[in-house]
């Protein structure tokens with residue numbers, strides 16, 4: 001298990017960051033990306049492998065710092081294995097929608113080796129078919 005962060009422009013992933021089981025280290029590159037794309041970025045999402053479906057103290061200070069620094073308001077979201085929560089201007093919303101990247105974030109955060117193996121097998125059989 002590990003924390004994963006996506007920076008989104010609408011439905012597209014601008015950047016993916018992979019952290020440890022408990023955190024994603026601050027990086028200068030991430031701040032620079034957010035600054036550079038501050039007019040396009042719509043949502044910043046990260047997973048909580050520990051199933052804590054709320055914003056931690058660190059999350060809240062990061063939100064304040066990023067929004068104060070950029071002068072922009074973003075949607076901030078937390079993804080757990082079964083939960084999905086968004087915050088925008090201090091208003092929290094339980095998300096009922098399932099954007100395409102939600103499953104990707106969960107598989108990167110929680111791992112789905114079995115699914116990956118069957119995908120590899122399918123690829124192999126396709127390859128065999130094409131050589132016949």
Ligand SMILES: [Zn+2]
Nearest residue numbers: 046048056059
């Ligand atoms: Zn967090």
